[in-house]
Amino acid sequence: MPPKFKFTKDEIISAALNLVRKNGMSALTARALAEELGCSVKPIFGLFKNMDELQQSVFSAAKNLYQSYLQDSAFNGEYPVYKSAGMAYIRFAKEEKELFKLLFMRDRRNEKIEENREEVRQFTDLIMEKLGISEDEAYMFHLEMWIYVHGIATMIATSYLEWSDTLVSETLTDIFTGLKHRYLQKGKE
Amino acid sequence: MPPKFKFTKDEIISAALNLVRKNGMSALTARALAEELGCSVKPIFGLFKNMDELQQSVFSAAKNLYQSYLQDSAFNGEYPVYKSAGMAYIRFAKEEKELFKLLFMRDRRNEKIEENREEVRQFTDLIMEKLGISEDEAYMFHLEMWIYVHGIATMIATSYLEWSDTLVSETLTDIFTGLKHRYLQKGKE
DNA sequence: AAGATTACGCAACAATCGTTACTTTAAAAA
DNA sequence: TTTTTAAAGTAACGATTGTTGCGTAATCTT
Numbered sequence: 001m002p003p004k005f006k007f008t009k010d011e012i013i014s015a016a017l018n019l020v021r022k023n024g025m026s027a028l029t030a031r032a033l034a035e036e037l038g039c040s041v042k043p044i045f046g047l048f049k050n051m052d053e054l055q056q057s058v059f060s061a062a063k064n065l066y067q068s069y070l071q072d073s074a075f076n077g078e079y080p081v082y083k084s085a086g087m088a089y090i091r092f093a094k095e096e097k098e099l100f101k102l103l104f105m106r107d108r109r110n111e112k113i114e115e116n117r118e119e120v121r122q123f124t125d126l127i128m129e130k131l132g133i134s135e136d137e138a139y140m141f142h143l144e145m146w147i148y149v150h151g152i153a154t155m156i157a158t159s160y161l162e163w164s165d166t167l168v169s170e171t172l173t174d175i176f177t178g179l180k181h182r183y184l185q186k187g188k189e
Numbered sequence: 190m191p192p193k194f195k196f197t198k199d200e201i202i203s204a205a206l207n208l209v210r211k212n213g214m215s216a217l218t219a220r221a222l223a224e225e226l227g228c229s230v231k232p233i234f235g236l237f238k239n240m241d242e243l244q245q246s247v248f249s250a251a252k253n254l255y256q257s258y259l260q261d262s263a264f265n266g267e268y269p270v271y272k273s274a275g276m277a278y279i280r281f282a283k284e285e286k287e288l289f290k291l292l293f294m295r296d297r298r299n300e301k302i303e304e305n306r307e308e309v310r311q312f313t314d315l316i317m318e319k320l321g322i323s324e325d326e327a328y329m330f331h332l333e334m335w336i337y338v339h340g341i342a343t344m345i346a347t348s349y350l351e352w353s354d355t356l357v358s359e360t361l362t363d364i365f366t367g368l369k370h371r372y373l374q375k376g377k378e
Numbered sequence: 379a380a381g382a383t384t385a386c387g388c389a390a391c392a393a394t395c396g397t398t399a400c401t402t403t404a405a406a407a408a
Numbered sequence: 409t410t411t412t413t414a415a416a417g418t419a420a421c422g423a424t425t426g427t428t429g430c431g432t433a434a435t436c437t438t
Contacts, residue, residue, distance in 0.1 A: 002414035003404040030396060040417045041397085051396065105294060108349040144360065147350075151340025159298040161336075171333065178367035191384035192434035219426060229387045230427085240426065 006039055009047050009057075016058045017065075024098045025055065062099045066092050082126050083172060086149040090168055093153035100157040104150070113143070120146075133183055141183050148175050195228055198236050198246070205247045206254075213287045214244065251288045255281050271315050272361060275338040279357055282342035289346040293339070302332070309335075322372055330372050337364050 015036045019027045030041040030051060037043070048054040073088035074081060093100040117124070120142055127138040152168060155161035163171075204225045208216045219230045219240060226232070237243040255277075262277035263270060282289040306313070309331055316327040341357060344350035352360075 002406080002412090003416070006416070029394085031394090042416050042418095045397070046415065105343065105347060108347050111349075112351065113344070113349050114351065144364075147340040147344065148337055149340075150344060151336040151338075154294065154343050155302070155336065155339060158294060158296050160300075160302050162301065162303065174371055175333075178371055181370075182363055182367055191382095191436075192386075194385070218424085220424090231386050231388090234427070235385065 005046075006043050007037060007047070012037065012044060012047060012054070013057045013061050016054060017061045020058055020062070020102065021096055021098050025058070025102060028055065028058065059102065062096075062103055065096065065099065066103060079169070082123060082130075083169075083176070085123065086145070086172055087165070087169065089149055090153045090156060091165070093157040097157045097159070100153065105154060105157065131180060131183060137183055137186070141179060144179055145176065148172075194235070195232050196226060196236070201226065201233060201236060201243070202246045202250050205243060206250045209247055209251070209291065210285055210287050214247070214291060217244065217247065248291065251285075251291055254285065254288065255292060268358070271312060271319075272358075272365070274312065275334070275361055276354070276358065278338055279342045279345065280354070282346040286346045286348070289342065294343060294346065320369060320372060326372055326375070330368060333368055334365065337361075 012033070016028055016033055019032060019036060028051070030044055033044060033054075034041045044054065048057070069088040069092045070085060073079070073084040073091070076084065078084070079087055089104075093104075113120075117139060120139070123142045124135060124138040127133070127141050128135055131138070131141070133141065149172070152161065152163065152171075156163065201222070205217055205222055208221060208225060217240070219233060222233060222243075223230045233243065237246070258277040258281045259274060262268070262273040262280070265273065267273070268276055278293075282293075302309075306328060309328070312331045313324060313327040316322070316330050317324055320327070320330070322330065338361070341350065341352065341360075345352065
């Protein structure tokens with residue numbers, strides 16, 4: 001009886017993500033999104049309770065996009081498993097600067113990295129096995145490595161640094177090697 | 190003939206900086222600042238052309254505060270000169286999270302670190318002398334070191350990481366040592 | 379002490395935001 | 409074909425922002 005929906009939730013989220021990836025979350029206004037979709041604001045509020053709910057959806061969509069970067073990098077086989085995660089993080093920072101800021105340069109007062117070791121368990125396990133060090137050491141190893149990856153990524157996302165994939169790759173290897181020597185030496189003392 | 194000014198430019202900037210350091214630049218509105226000062230918005234626009242000009246002034250004030258961190262750390266003598274700069278950067282990130290974001294986590298499309306080598310000349314000179322490597326190598330050395338410092342600082346500023354000064358200091362030394370070995374070895378090849 | 383000058387407080391303006399009555403209209407059901 | 413139902417369009421509302429005109433009042437000059 002009623003007219004069909006002009007847009008699906010996914011179409012709206014996709015258009016919203018498009019706005020956000022170009023100019024950040026602040027560019028996501030009801031009217032701007034309506035213009036992007038070529039309609040009034042009504043269809044938006046028909047499918048989403050309010051702009052907050054839509055923002056959450058866009059945030060999730062951004063996470064999914066990052067996950068696809070991780071997957072692609074891992075299955076690509078260009079790098080070893082552990083390294084491919086770092087390369088994906090940095091490539092995401094380069095190609096999706098606004099989304100990277102949204103996901104990884106936001107305030108995290110309620111989710112400290114030190115508190116959710118579980119999330120990085122896959123990485124620490126890899127390192128434990130590869131280097132034959134304890135879990136605590138592997139955790140610190142990964143944290144130090146990730147600080148470096150995060151440093152490069154944030155610099156690239158803010159357009160403060162422009163490094164080629166090759167240079168990034170070489171440097172990550174150097175850093176990894178340096179860390180490895182330090183941690184293996186630590187074990188001998 | 191006219192009544193006295195109720196506030197000086199510096200007083201206004203100081204109050205504005207107070208708002209920004211607590212809740213970021215978006216918290217700096219004309220009315221909020223007027224409330225903070227206990228006056229109407231008129232005195233603000235009497236001394237500043239518009240809010241943009243005031244924002245610039247607050248930005249400069251934030252830079253000055255960071256400079257004082259650098260100075261204090263350098264003259265303190267707790268760390269070697271080069272290290273004190275990194276420690277100051279990280280301490281600033283910890284104690285002035287919002288100002289750190291404002292200064293060092295903003296978009297820099299027009300001022301790439303690779304383009305203004307001059308700004309970091311003081312550091313590269315230090316490293317050239319200390320390690321006896323070329324200017325290009327010293328620049329890369331500093332860049333790698335600074336990526337690490339920046340990584341820690343941004344994590345701390347976003348409350349994603351909480352490290353004691355001691356842990357930061359020890360880790361920076363380890364990283365520095367690792368880098369030094371790599372760069373000295375590179376020279377021998 | 380009176381006058382001139384101008385900073386200040388009040389209140390309004392336009393612009394922009396999220397949100398929502400009210401109306402229109404498309405499309406399924408009769 | 410007509411009726412019904414709800415999605416979509418229009419346009420308004422209230423809130424918040426920067427900014428400014430107007431009247432008041434403070435203080436220096438005379």
